[in-house]
Amino acid sequence: MENALRPLIVIGGSVLLTVVVGWLADLLLRRAAARRPETPLWNLLRRGRPALQVVLCAALLRGAYRQTGIGVVERHERGIGQLLTLTLIGASAWLVVRIATAVVESVYRRYAAGAGDAARVRRVRTQVTLIQRVVIAVVGVVAVAAMLLTFPAMRAVGTSMLASAGVLGIVAGVAAQSTLGNLFAGLQIAFGDMVRIGDVVVVDGEWGTVEEITLTALTVRTWDERRITMPVSYFTGKPFENWSRGGIQMTGSVFFHLDHSAPVAEMRRRLAEIVGGHPAWDRRDQSLVVTDTTPSTIVVRAVVTAKDSDDLWTIRCEVRERMIAWLYEHHPYALPRIATIPAPDRPDDIPRRHDESPPRPRPAS
Structure with missing residues (x-):
C-alpha cells in the first residue's frame, strides 16, 4: 500500500501544489x-x-523524484534527473523572458499612452523591439550554456575551451564579421534614431514602410504589399531616403511637357480649382511655373503639398489626370505635337537671305 501511495503523493502533490500556486499568482495579479x-x-x-x-x-x-519508489525511476535515476534539470533550466529561461518582456512592454505602453509625438513613439517602439530581442538572445545563450554544463563531459571540454578562448574569439570574429557588423548596425539604428518602425523610406528605388527591425535585418513593406528584407548594415553604409524624418509633411511635383502655346495662366487657375476641393491637400502651398524649354516643348511644373506621403501620392495623381483631361478637352493645341510630314517648299516670292543658296532642282519623276 505504501509503495502505491508514495508515487501518487510525490507526483500528485507536486502537480497539485503547482496548480494551486499558479492559481494564487494569477489571482493576485x-x-x-x-x-x-x-x-x-x-x-x-x-x-x-x-x-x-x-x-x-x-x-x-x-x-523528490527519488522518493517515488518506482522501479523504472530507480533504474534510470541519473537520466531522469538530467531530464528534469534540463527542463528546469529551460523553463526558468522561459519565465525570465516572459517577465522581461512584460516589464519592457509595460513601460512602452505607458509611454505611448502619454506621448503626443507619433515620431517619438515609433522611435521608442523600435528600441523596445530590439531590447526584447537582445534579452531573448542573451537568456537563450545563457540557458543553452547552462544545459551543456550539466553534462560531465562538457565540463571537461569547457575547461580546455577557456584556455583557448582568445584564439577562438579571434577566429569567431573573423568568421562572423558580417554578422557582428549587422548586430552593431542594428543597435546603432535602434539608439541612433536613423530609421524607425513605421517610417516611410525609399531604398534602391523602392518606396515602402518599415515594418520590422531585428538585430540583423530590416523589412520594408512596399506599396504593392511586397516585403523587402535587407541587412541593417545597408542603412548605416549607404544613403537612403527617409520621408518620415523631421516631420511627415511633404511637397511634391507634377511635370507636364507641353507645346509652346500652352495657356500657363489658365493652367494656374485650373490647378487652384483642382487642389482647392481635394481632401488630400493640406492648404500649405500650390503653384505652377514653367521650369524649362526645348525646341519642341516647354516643361511646366505644378507643386502641391500634403500632410503625409500617402496623401501626396494621391493628390499628385489627381492633378496629373485632371489637368491632362482639361487640356485635351479645352486646349488640345497645348499638348505636344510631333511632325510626321515634311515641311512644304518655300514659295519663290519669299525673299531669301544673302547667305542662302538657291534651291536645288528636283529630279524628274
Missing part, C-alpha cells in the same frame, strides 16, 4: 490589475503563468 487599471504590467505578467508552473513543477519533481 488580477487583483493588482483591478486596483491599478492604468498600469498594464500586471495583465502582462499573467502571460508568464504557464512558465511559472513548469518551473515550480520541475523543481519539485527534481527534488
